[in-house]
Amino acid sequence: MKKTVVLIGSLLILSAFLGVMALTLTFGAPKMTDMDDYFLRFGQEQTGTNNQCTSVTFDFRGFDTLGESTVLFCAVIGVSLIFRKMQAGEEYENE
Amino acid sequence: MSRIVRTGADFLYPAILIFGLYIVAHGHLTPGGGFQGGAVIATGGALVIVAYSYTEVSEWLSGKVLMGQEVIGLVGFIGVALLAFAFGQVFFFNYLNASGSLFGIPVPYGINAGELNTGGFVPLMNFSVGCEVWGGLTLVILYMLSGIRREES
Numbered sequence: 024m025k026k027t028v029v030l031i032g033s034l035l036i037l038s039a040f041l042g043v044m045a046l047t048l049t050f051g052a053p054k055m056t057d058m059d060d061y062f063l064r065f066g067q068e069q070t071g072t073n074n075q076c077t078s079v080t081f082d083f084r085g086f087d088t089l090g091e092s093t094v095l096f097c098a099v100i101g102v103s104l105i106f107r108k109m110q111a112g113e114e115y116e117n118e
Numbered sequence: 119m120s121r122i123v124r125t126g127a128d129f130l131y132p133a134i135l136i137f138g139l140y141i142v143a144h145g146h147l148t149p150g151g152g153f154q155g156g157a158v159i160a161t162g163g164a165l166v167i168v169a170y171s172y173t174e175v176s177e178w179l180s181g182k183v184l185m186g187q188e189v190i191g192l193v194g195f196i197g198v199a200l201l202a203f204a205f206g207q208v209f210f211f212n213y214l215n216a217s218g219s220l221f222g223i224p225v226p227y228g229i230n231a232g233e234l235n236t237g238g239f240v241p242l243m244n245f246s247v248g249c250e251v252w253g254g255l256t257l258v259i260l261y262m263l264s265g266i267r268r269e270e271s
Contacts, residue, residue: 064227071215071225071236072146080151081243085199085210088243091153092192092250099188099254103181106261 119169127169134162142248146237152244156251163256172263184257191250198242214238 053059062079070078080088141148142155167175205213215238216224223236 067225067227069215070212070240071221071223071238072240073225073230073232073236074146074148074151076149077146077151077237077240077244081145081240082210082212082238085243088247089195089199092195092247095251095254096188096192099185099257102258102261103185106265 119171123169127165131162131166134165135159138162138248138252142244143241144234145244145248146240147232147234152247153251155244156248157255159248159252160255160259163252164259167256167259167263172260172266175260176264179260181257181260184253184260187253188250188257191246191248191253194246195243195250198239198246201239212238212240214242 062075062083066075066078066083067073070082072078072082138155138157138159140155141150141158142152145151145155167179199210202209202211202213205211207213214221216222217238221235221237221239221241223233225233225236
């Protein structure tokens with residue numbers, strides 16, 4: 024009984040939130056388009072790429088991609104740390 | 119796995135490899151890029167690792183090779199970006215664009231057919247990121263399968 028009340032209440036709150044967002048926000052008409060216009064106008068000449076997504080991710084915002092690569096590298100390091108080879112006689116602590 | 123799965127993996131892996139490398143190489147022209155192409159190639163690696171058992175794969179595929187590939191990708195990415203200092207520019211400046219050398223054909227504004235030899239250092243970035251993602255994701259799958267094998271034994 025209590026679970027259903029909580030479920031219905033949370034669903035109502037979520038639907039009200041989404042409904043207000045859908046009614047008040049204007050889609051397809053952003054307020055600030057200066058950055059987009061600049062990328063679309065000068066992206067081809069300044070980066071030489073026809074694919075504007077790549078021109079943004081690899082050239083205009085290359086630092087973002089550098090951080091992304093570092094995150095992937097750290098993730099792989101973490102996985103290799105978890106699944107490392109155990110030494111002879113070494114055991115997991117909490118087993 | 120059975121012989122059918124192994125033969126299917128043998129036939130599919132080159133096709134997946136070529137498709138992924140195509141996505142990486144055409145990252146500056148068509149949708150896709152280094153991350154997406156590297157992920158596609160890593161799925162091919164996952165197919166091979168699952169079709170053959172871990173013990174068989176680990177004989178000819180070492181984790182150190184994949185880790186080295188990943189490190190080469192990341193260091194190459196930073197190195198290509200750092201090379202801009204040699205041209206007297208700031209970090210991450212596209213020094214190869216419209217220079218007439220490698221990947222240096224200038225691109226006009228507007229709709230055009232697209233040329234593979236354009237993009238400045240963006241294709242180099244795509245290649246290094248694709249190399250890194252390829253090695254990294256395959257390494258994650260390899261390590262996780264080694265953990266499963268250890269639990270069973």
